[in-house]
Amino acid sequence: MNYKELIEKSESDLFIIAEAGVNHNGDLQTAFDLVDAAVMAGCDAVKFQTWITEKVYSKEQSLKPDYQKRATDINESEFDTVKKLELSFDQFRQIKAYCEEKGIMFFSTPDELGSACFLKELGVDLYKTASQDVTNTPFLAKLAEFGLPIIFSTGASTISELALGVEAMAKTNNQLIILHCVSSYPAPEEDMNLRVISSLKDMFGYPIGFSDHTKGVEVACAAVAMGARIFEKHLTLDKDMGGPDHQASLNPEEMKHYCVALKNAYKALGDGVKRIMPCEENVRQAFRRFLVAARELNVGDTIREEDLIFKKVVDGIEPKYIDLVVGSAVTCRIEEDKVIDWSMIKKT
Structure with a gap:
């Protein structure tokens, strides 16, 4: 050698x-x-x-x-x-x-x-x-x-x-x-x-x-x-x-x-590059929080911040987008504790 x-x-x-x-x-x-x-x-x-x-x-x-x-x-x-x-x-x-x-x-x-x-x-x-x-x-x-x-x-x-x-x-x-x-x-x-x-x-x-x-x-x-x-x-x-x-x-x-x-x-x-590691993928999916309805919302309601809660669910809208969601109009009935996605709201 x-x-x-x-x-x-x-x-x-x-x-x-x-x-x-x-x-x-x-x-x-x-x-x-x-x-x-x-x-x-x-x-x-x-x-x-x-x-x-x-x-x-x-x-x-x-x-x-x-x-x-x-x-x-x-x-x-x-x-x-x-x-x-x-x-x-x-x-x-x-x-x-x-x-x-x-x-x-x-x-x-x-x-x-x-x-x-x-x-x-x-x-x-x-x-x-x-x-x-x-x-x-x-x-x-x-x-x-x-x-x-x-x-x-x-x-x-x-x-x-x-x-x-x-x-x-x-x-x-x-x-x-x-x-x-x-x-x-x-x-x-x-x-x-x-x-x-x-x-x-x-x-x-x-x-x-x-x-x-x-x-x-x-x-x-x-x-x-x-x-x-x-x-x-x-x-x-x-x-x-x-x-x-x-x-x-x-x-x-x-x-x-x-x-x-x-x-x-x-x-x-490791290599010093911060990234999601393969062993974290499942944990990431299980632990992340998304926007959930804090109360029942009806068509035409304008979403307020107090209408939302961050909960650990499988998918949805990430909390970082809350400013885009607040002030939006509800396009369909959303039950309390229901995960909110983009198809349920529109920007007014």
């Missing part, structure tokens, strides 16, 4: 990415099971994260985000935690082949250039960058030179920081998609700031998506209304599994509901 096809798909029916991430816990079979879950849920793609730990993390690094402290061994270094989650390049070859067998797009986030080169050789259709690399402009510039579409995640960044990231990539590659993201796991609804979606669209002109770390589906549906068309949501087989991201992920059944809810929200947007 090329950039144009991806955008066309997202504009016609959304594009939903199951973020398997590191929820395989370093186990190949679990990675396969996550692919199966993404297919079952109706996702368009499944995304992993590819890195060589020694090239990304320092053994001296001891700082973990609070959410990782809650979900992993607090005494374990970030280096050791991440090393246990690392998959080999050969395992990624097997995962991609499995995705092809199952009919779902595979791609990944490279955390360093060696992994980016590997993924390009593997034949991925696109890259996604991690929010941690928003300000890593040398890496972004090099990644852009590979010529693949790039989904650019923007969590925990300022507008000026992400603008520099966009600029670094756009010098050689305009196949960009910007994801609004709030990097908290889970992210509280009151901090989601979804109006940023339209701000990013206006400022940069690229397609905008939403990397969703909230607990449910409501915020994502609101993001659809704000203009997001590409969505990323963490997927886990079991929220009680050990690991940094499981508790902020959806299980397979929840992911299935998520996909259905988002696509229904998108359908509900």
